[in-house]
Amino acid sequence: MHAHAVHLFGVFFEHSAGYLDAVHRVKNANRSYKPVANELMITFTRWTTVEECIEVPIDFPTVVFSLTPFDDVAKFVDNNDFFIDVMGVITDISTPTMLRPRSRDADSLKRTIQIRDANNSTLNVSLWAEQASAFEADAIHKAGKSEPQIILFVGTLAKNYPGIGLALSGGSACKWYINIDVPAIVELKDKTGTNFQPINWIEAPARAAVEEVAENKTVRELLEINPHKCKKVRFQAHVTVRRICNDKCWWYGSCQRCFKVAKPYGSTYKCTSCSNIAVAVPRYRIVVIAGDDSDDAMFVLFG
Numbered sequence: 027m028h029a030h031a032v033h034l035f036g037v038f039f040e041h042s043a044g045y046l047d048a049v050h051r052v053k054n055a056n057r058s059y060k061p062v063a064n065e066l067m068i069t070f071t072r073w074t075t076v077e078e079c080i081e082v083p084i085d086f087p088t089v090v091f092s093l094t095p096f097d098d099v100a101k102f103v104d105n106n107d108f109f110i111d112v113m114g115v116i117t118d119i120s121t122p123t124m125l126r127p128r129s130r131d132a133d134s135l136k137r138t139i140q141i142r143d144a145n146n147s148t149l150n151v152s153l154w155a156e157q158a159s160a161f162e163a164d165a166i167h168k169a170g171k172s173e174p175q176i177i178l179f180v181g182t183l184a185k186n187y188p189g190i191g192l193a194l195s196g197g198s199a200c201k202w203y204i205n206i207d208v209p210a211i212v213e214l215k216d217k218t219g220t221n222f223q224p225i226n227w228i229e230a231p232a233r234a235a236v237e238e239v240a241e242n243k244t245v246r247e248l249l250e251i252n253p254h255k256c257k258k259v260r261f262q263a264h265v266t267v268r269r270i271c272n273d274k275c276w277w278y279g280s281c282q283r284c285f286k287v288a289k290p291y292g293s294t295y296k297c298t299s300c301s302n303i304a305v306a307v308p309r310y311r312i313v314v315i316a317g318d319d320s321d322d323a324m325f326v327l328f329g
């Protein structure tokens with residue numbers, strides 16, 4: 027969405043409950059992070075205009091979602107093709123915690139909400155940053171003392187963190203709706219109403235340790251590790267950069283989906299790992315020789 031259109035929509039949504047007609051472009055849907063399973067998407071350009079429709083048809087959908095059963099969530103771990111929508115009764119709300127997740131370079135606020143489905147299965151949804159602070163926890167906790175709070179989360183991704191387990195992650199694309207008047211929510215409310223429990227308030231530590239603590243190693247120890255036995259294990263080492271390997275290119279064309287090398291393929295690019303066909307994105311890959319008292323090694327820095 028063009029910046030101009032973002033402003034336009036900001037104004038529009040503040041003043042209107044209607045829906046809109048817009049001048050837009052239609053193109054193929056993105057290959058990843060799809061909110062809905064449509065093949066086409068609309069893009070809003072510098073030239074988009076918005077017109078308010080006063081007479082909104084009664085059957086005009088206000089929320090679009092496609093529910094994933096809790097039992098199926100595990101199948102979507104680290105799959106970024108689609109966002110996942112889930113629904114459940116809120117059982118626990120945690121206070122927010124500051125921590126540094128392994129996927130980011132900076133501290134981030136995290137709040138965890140536990141939800142339960144009609145089969146009494148539970149699932150954690152972690153809200154991050156703005157989403158964590160936007161969640162009206164006090165009001166929802168209070169309302170949850172007398173009435174079940176059925177929440178619909180849209181735009182989440184499935185994660186399986188070591189030591190934490192399966193959870194959904196709600197970043198900037200995540201939205202939620204509570205006790206709204208849609209058949210799926212009304213149905214779950216009926217099913218779970220007899221088993222009503224007030225929402226638990228979980229006091230999380232104000233500042234949590236890093237989600238995954240990387241073990242310290244010397245360079246010599248790192249060189250002796252069998253990489254096949256330590257896949258996805260993180261280590262850290264204190265090193266001095268001896269030299270930058272200028273004979274290696276500082277960047278490469280990367281796959282938008284998995285960041286591996288994408289090679290020219292006709293007029294576009296094809297990933298050498300996941301075979302995704304799309305425009306390659308330039309990504310830094312800098313090779314340095316660095317070491318400590320024990321040894322030197324080649325380090326590849328991505329970014």
Ligand SMILES: [Zn+2]
Nearest residue numbers: 281284297300
């Ligand atoms: Zn790829």
